[in-house]
Amino acid sequence: MISSVLVANRGEIACRVFRTCREAGIRTVAVHSDADAHALHTRTADTAVRLPGSTPAETYLRGDLIVKAAVAAGADAVHPGYGFLSENADFARAVLDAGLVWIGPPPEAIEAMASKTRAKELMGLAPLGEVTEADLPVLVKAAAGGGGRGMRIVRRLADLDGALEGARAEAASAFGDGEVFVEPYVENGRHVEVQVLADTHGTVWTLGTRDCSLQRRHQKVIEEAPAPGLPEELERELHTLAVRAARAVDYVGAGTVEFLVADGRAHFLEMNTRLQVEHPVTEAVFGIDLVAEQIRIAEGHALAGTLPRPDGHAVEARLYAEDPARGWAPQTGILHRLAVPDGVRLDTGYTDGDEIGVHYDPMLAKVVAHAPTRAEALRRLAGALERTAVHGPATNRDLLVRSLRHEEFTAGRMDTGFYDRHLAALTDGAPADPHAPLAAALAAARGRSRFGGWRNLPSQPQTRRYAMAGEEHEVHYRHTRDGLTADGVRVVHADAALVVLEVDGVQRRFEVACYGDRVHVNATALTALPRFPDPTAQQAPGSLVAPMPGTVVRIAEGLEPGAAVAAGQPILWLEAMKMQHHITAPADGTLTSLPVTVGQQVQVGTLLAVVQQA
Template sequence: MTTITSVLVANRGEIACRVVRTCRELGIRTVAVHSDADADALHTRVADTAVRLPGSSPADTYLRGDLIVKAALAAGADAVHPGYGFLSENAGFARAVQGAGLVWVGPPPEAIEAMASKTRAKELMGIKPLREVTEADLPVLVKAAAGGGGRGMRVVRRLADLDAELSAARAEAASAFGDGEVFTERYLGGDAGGRHVEVQVLADTHGTVWALGTRDCSLQRRHQKVIEEAPAPGLSARLTGELHSLAVRAARAVSYVGAGTVEFLVAGGRAHFLEMNTRLQVEHPVTEAVFGVDLVAEQIRVAEGHALDGEPPALHGHAVEARLYAEDPAHDWAPQTGRLHRLAVPDGVRLDTGCTDGDDIGVHYDPMLAKVVAHAPTRAEAVRKLAAALERAVIHGPVTNRDLLVRSLRHEEFAAARMDTGFYDRHLPGLTTPAPDPHAPLAAALADAHGRSRFGGWRNLASQPQVKRYAMAGEEHEVRYRHTRDGLAAEGVRVVHADARLVILEAGGVRRRFEVSRYGDRVYVNAAALTALPRFPDPTTQHAPGSLLAPMPGTVVRVADGVTEGAAVEAGQPLLWLEAMKMQHKITAPATGVVSALHATPGRQVEVGTLLAVVEATP
């Protein structure tokens, strides 16, 4: 039996903080590793010790197993926990950890090797991937053989697009996992009404394998999960039993040890094996909530040689998790960067995060800010609880998917558990239609008026109407108010109270509170984000029609063949690709016309708003 006293967490962000939290509860010292971009990240601050990995890109830092092993030895760690992503499913890294005399908190390298390549895993389960794609096979899914998280995945519906999508998937997989191998399989996603259902397994070194229930992870964007829940709703006892049996069979087939997840596509009442992830999943908290276990603690106990009980604990209630991303769902899920001024959720839900107030969200890593988890006796109660917590959360900083999450949880299809992996393909426009609060700009203006007045916002004499302009939800709003003998006033409402942080308005007999925070020209009024505009627009900020601006900071990785100045293009035609936060983002022509200017070149680093190209529309 081994006793672990110090763990190096070979990861960053939320999962690194998550592992550190459990280790601290167990009395185990922790060591963090960090890139230069993460020098002051939260996971480095909560760990007992931190070791620098020179560089900022994943390839130079978190994917350098040799540097991580050296860091563990230098810091006196006796074990390594890989978290998820990066090197968590890299058999070579696991062997290097063990070869250095350290305890590997994960499955045997041989099990990782057997399952980490999705092609070999399918063959092990008796499934053969497509070798050659024909018209009859369409649509197909191009998928990275290693890693996960939706990276290196593409749905291909036309044979003409296959080669380009294979190249893009290889590049994305190599950047994220250090392995560019991809394969193709028939796509059984949203078009077929399929659901993504998975089984959590936990196995010890004494031959016991637990199947810790099911999870439904059908709500996905870009093949990456957004909302997950446990147990998966609406499954028959027969299908649930079959899923458990297949998951245990997969684990036993490779002599699995530790925590792992077996993923399935459930369609037409049948389970189709997808892959086995030989690591902890992002969505593991929902399983922890309904089974009352700490999976990280169990991973450590198993690594020390302890035996699991003969039967897993009983399941209680329902849990739902939402991933809060710094991204804009209304604009092709573009990742967002900038200062996270404030992140707070109400009591009563679990918040797992790798960032805190004042942190900068950069371009190098995944845009997930946090996971919010609600647990309740029933599914309906858990969903209601999570939606309310997200709606009331205070999030000041980059644009996030918070509104999308709230609307998704309250959508009738999700509430009735009739969702599938095509949920966002069908409903995204309706879920992202702006619904700005009409009183938010006025509240911002009144708070600003109070904050700027040397007399605390009140004057003895009436004044001329004051005008303020704000941008909100892509539109400009102009508001007017007046200073009167009785205080601030505006048409259509009664100003009950106004100071720099709180405005109370009464309209139609209904009184509402507006909490206001300001950071430079950015103003937050309850859940609404506004930008204070100058009184007169700056003509130098105007761009010609058809201008393509970088939607995020990133690197130009490719310009489409034949796209040069003077080239004719069609609306929707891919022109170039940006890489940011380990994902590639396609920039397309806004209209049919001619490329009159092209400023993008492969390898160029661009900031948000950088002019990439101009397409002049043809009549």
């Protein structure tokens, strides 16, 4: 019997595993980097062990340090979570060699499937060799790991070498393995996967299908179970192939076999020899705890009884600290508040006041809704997200809500090109509450005025300016003997946290929270603007500034001040949150300044380069 589990991971998945361990009466051990010294998973574990350093390479990718931590803390088992070393056969062997229980598949199974090139060979497939024009488009893909890191779509042969170089660097940074391969890229397919669960007694379960087609940068955004609209024959084929993959490597534990479905055919992608991020939708539909099953299987128990029957539909949305309208740029800063309504499941690694750092994936939480039908599950999740209070850096929350309500998605006609087609419409011109600036101004006025601020003599209205949805808004209000008033709107109530307005005879409530110059009014975020802008805050024309904190990992070869550049030409690469981001020339012109160097860490707004337009 396992009595103490170390989770070789961080954030949401560590907290998720700890929850099941606590319910089972199992003690928990966390490992943490210096950046995660006060993270939620560190605080909630029974015991925590420091891994010196902040980057993944120094900490969560150091299997030797993690095994030492498990031994030192008295753990008798290790759960790898997902990402980092979860699909590293050498790490699994090191855990077993230390006399610990490995809550995962045998190292040999990981080894066979962890390399996507070897996995394809095992399934009778092979990656492309020399790429020609006839092969385009192709996908450059990391042989190890997942999560969209180390992946590049190539549509021109001239871009292949750069894509290979970038994918290798990103894969090496994220997984400690820079091997990549090339395969045909299937346009507009659906990403469908099958959850498998296998014990040491020869039983393999397939727990339905999941659809994970809504993706950005090859990373999943919205997942659901079961995959809607699959013909019965195709679904049976997917289950048969998944069982074949599991049995081919004598698989044990929880795993996922992934496919791209196009033109009614299933194209094998890979087998993930670990728990998936999206496992909660399968848990909701089948009424089981996959982490508990992993632990029972690791203890040698057989899968109990018969395969559970599915019930209803479940949908999961990943809430990211990122700005979809700005190239999905990750965001950092303090998460002041995260509050999700009752009736949905929340898996998160953050609580109010935690800092979102630069070193790790920007996922804040997973929100899951389960209902008797798909339409009800979509409605429930969209409504819950719409009412979620998320105060801090920009997030993809509004995008998630609009995606869940998009006609193409609700009709089940989505594919992996969904955001390529619809991102502009889903982010540009997003409706903003026109009364939010007024509510913010009234809350600020009431919060800063102890005695109401009214005067006996007539006075000019007070004025405040806010930026909202990319536009500037100016609002006017007065302090009177009867309280605060605003043109055309009756103020029913106003204090620093709640404003009630009567608009055309209908009362509306606005919850207001202020953090410095950032103001949240219900689901709308605003920035308070100064009355007189600072003239020194202007940047020179053509200035390229850092859109996020990160590290300059590469500068285009031979590029120096004075060089001619073309619009869209990469100038340098920033690495942030385990992803590399291009900084490109905004127009044809001349590079007049390049004040940064490789290895330099930069903050949001740091000047990276200046391009003088031709």
